[in-house]
Amino acid sequence: MKAATLRSFLAVHTWIGLITGMALFIAFYAGAVTVFTHELQDWQQPASQDVQTGDALAQSQALLDAVLAQHGDDEGELFLTLPGTRSARAAAYWFDEGNGSRKEYVLDDAGKLTEANTRAGFVQFIYDLHFTAGLPRTVGTYLFGIVCVLYGLALVSGVVIYAPVFFRDLFALRVGKNLKRMWQDAHNVVGMLSLPFHVVFAWSGAVLCIGFILLAPFQFLVYDNKLLTILEHDLEASAHVQPAGVRAPMLPLADVLRRAKLELPELEPDSFGFHDPGDANAQVAVFGHADQRRLASAAAVVLDAASGKFVAKVEPTQYTPGRAFLNSLTALHFGNFGHYAVKWLYFLLGLAGAFLFYGGNLLWIEARRKRRQVEQPFKTRVMAALTLGVCLGCMAGVSATLLAGAWLPEAWVSRSYFVVFFASILWACIRPPARAGHELLWLCALLTAAIPFAAWLGNGEHLFAAFARGHWHRFFVDATALLMALAFWWMARATLRRGRKGDPNSVWALG
Template sequence: MDWLHTWAGLLFGWLLFAIFFTGTLTVFDQEITYWMQPELHQVTPAPLNVEAAVHTLEQLAPQAERWWIELPSERTPVSTIRWSQDGASVSRVINAQTGQPLPLRDTYGGEFFYRFHYQLLLDQAGIWIVGAAAMAMLVALVTGIVIHHRIFKDFFTFRPKASSHRAWLDAHNVTGVLVFPFHLMITFTGLVIFWSIYMPAGIQVQYDGNMDDFWAEAESFIEPERANQKAPLVSLMDLERQARPYWKGGQTQSIVVSHPGDRHALVHIYRRSNDRLSLYNDRVSFDGVSGEIQTVWINSKPAYMAQSVLSGLHFVQFGGATMRWLYFGMGLASSAMIATGLVLWVVKRQGRHTATDGVGYRLVEGFNVAAVAGLLVATAAYFWANRLLPAELPGRELRELQVLFTTWGLCLGHALLKKFFAHCPSLRIWRTQLAMAAMLFGLLPIVNAITTESNLLQSLSQGEWEVAGLDLSFLVSGLGLAWTARRLDQSARASSRHWNSHPVASGG
């Protein structure tokens, strides 16, 4: 069990930290996207004018196979329209009142953290890699409980000023025990979401591997082919009003039109899933020409409901801002547990390796710094790039990602160079990169104030909590990382005095 815990945690730990950290940020993905598109900060929230949105779609995509209209919400004060045509999908953010597209800078915003969290930007291959990491996480959690037989006693005897090994072990145990149910739940439900990919045997047998047929039957989502005969579309606003009573006090999330302008047009009205555990949206489907109800699909099938509730626990669309902040804090605790576990592996083996041997040991030290502190630096650089790159720059969303991954790569190169050529103690490398992250995060509110028309004081006074919340979070992160870097600097000095006074222990 000790062997399993050690190596499952180490070999997947670097990836797991990235998955959990970006997953934690995903809790506020919509708020992050809003902050990263400052052009939205001056838009006044308003109910959606559905007919205006339809008029815009008719102008931009009259031959599209499908239209999507996302309604504004308390987290997103604007509407988004999308359409698919010839296998491609295009989206525009529109003014909810006029339906006109808004001139926004291109950015992946919080969507990047969401995509990276579950598929590493590698599509299905990434989903399999993340699934393997999730299984390793479950192994590490179960074996951790077994091998730390004094874990609950140690939880109440936290000793941050004890020896480095004891202090790191206590920190690892505290972050592990404090939210252990959350660790298990979030890891298991992450696997359940992609059950059809990880365990597809039943679908292969019953549907000859045709996933579209399976989901169509599971969700009662069967629609006819295009008739290729023109017909006017019924009022979508009237259909949305007819669907609303089925939500039992809930809200409408989106309107989807299949085959718009065709005699076989279908209109699907979806319920928002922010008022219950079940993730997947209830739906009312109408004939797009006559307006007659075709299907009322309420998520009530037992097996489907079970999977939907487990997925809802993972995506935390319920509970409002309070629940999102709770998940955010527990996600940070999960990230800290993984990070302290990686550091603990190094600390337990400290003193066994000299400057001329232990290549693997030094590699682990370097990767530890880059995986944790380097990712923090890269994330801050991503936000800086959003503010400093010209708003009209072609492909600027890709440029932002290039800045992030280039910065992350530079942090890895810095850590390895310091370990292999400068023989620098790990604590000093940690201190340097954490200090860099502290500076970048701490200055972000100032950069935002300089480069946009909104600043922290203004957003606080006007109650713009989406902008103020991000700025305050950046400021708190900067202060917290600066404090951590200072503590590591003190530890590095104390460690240096210790090894200098015991040359034999250090291999001298």
């Protein structure tokens, strides 16, 4: 390949990396944490709140009855989650077809129906952070869809650049005084070895964030505004039925679940979906997972809500091609297959991906520093400050969010992240980069090390008690936090050591 062509690909790779790198760092770091969404929900709650299946159904039935008593005459859709699946208690989401509003309901400790803050809780906040970077949800989702497309271009250009020396330098990691070469080797090794996963993340991220926008030309120009109707079979468990306008009592949830298990014995339920609940033509879908040795395991059984008559079912072995593609892509993106071996692999890949973007920025800074003078260019100092502030601020902010989720009122969940995140950016801008890096890594270490103690105060069970009682979710969350705190401490010391003993003609020197 001509040198000019390689330079063009290098320019594309560099500038796309700089434009999207910090947003992708947040996406990958938050995504690594949300791999263990269900474990974090269990970690947050006291052991006394663990519920059995019968208790879960009783709680859900009480919540369903309370919501229907308030919305019994309204047209809409109701989605009900079982306790222990997405949160510690049952939650109901009412979608009003008349005005397009959405309300979330829970039962308080006294059993009274209470409207909850939609998308509240620290786990949900970190999940949203994964694909919005903290921006308003709609804007952030569309922005990240575009970022994923650019991310794919960066992957292609990186492969083209590295292909000529792929086999020679694949496992080369030359540690020494030449820091740029060391970072380059580490960047290349991590990028190439995890390339298949990055391709999946870029592709699935774009589809999940802006899939409907990508379908828009076909919807309006090819299929005469009927594409979504054609795709309904792949997107919905069953076709919608017009309401009869006649009220009819619905079967209890326990009876619905029993009939659903008869139709699909492998079903492990986690939620219920109702179309026009309380109407004579109402349908109820039991959603969950069915292990049928397929990549995707999402399954559902649809019944007539009044009579319990079987309507339809969705199971992995009977997916349509479109449903198989979408569900498999979702499973690949979130790691919803392979149990804990895959979860830990995705957790490590998320951290490695975050390192990839952080390292890319460091490479840009190293490539542009002046080696014969102490004063470094303004643009490298700005990039160093932003890289430290955004990346280290994100990690410290996520740890602060877990602290707030375990110990503080719910209103402090998002506040804690944004206070720490923006304070870190400000600190990185006013302090020398080496000092800021050392100090912000210490902040990450301290906040992360405090997580097990906050959990102890919040749920009354410390690390060793959780191990002794076999509460493995709580134990592993706390133990992982301590290991990551140790890693942050080690990096803080390494940063300070480099600032003191490294090249004095560098933006990272203490001076």
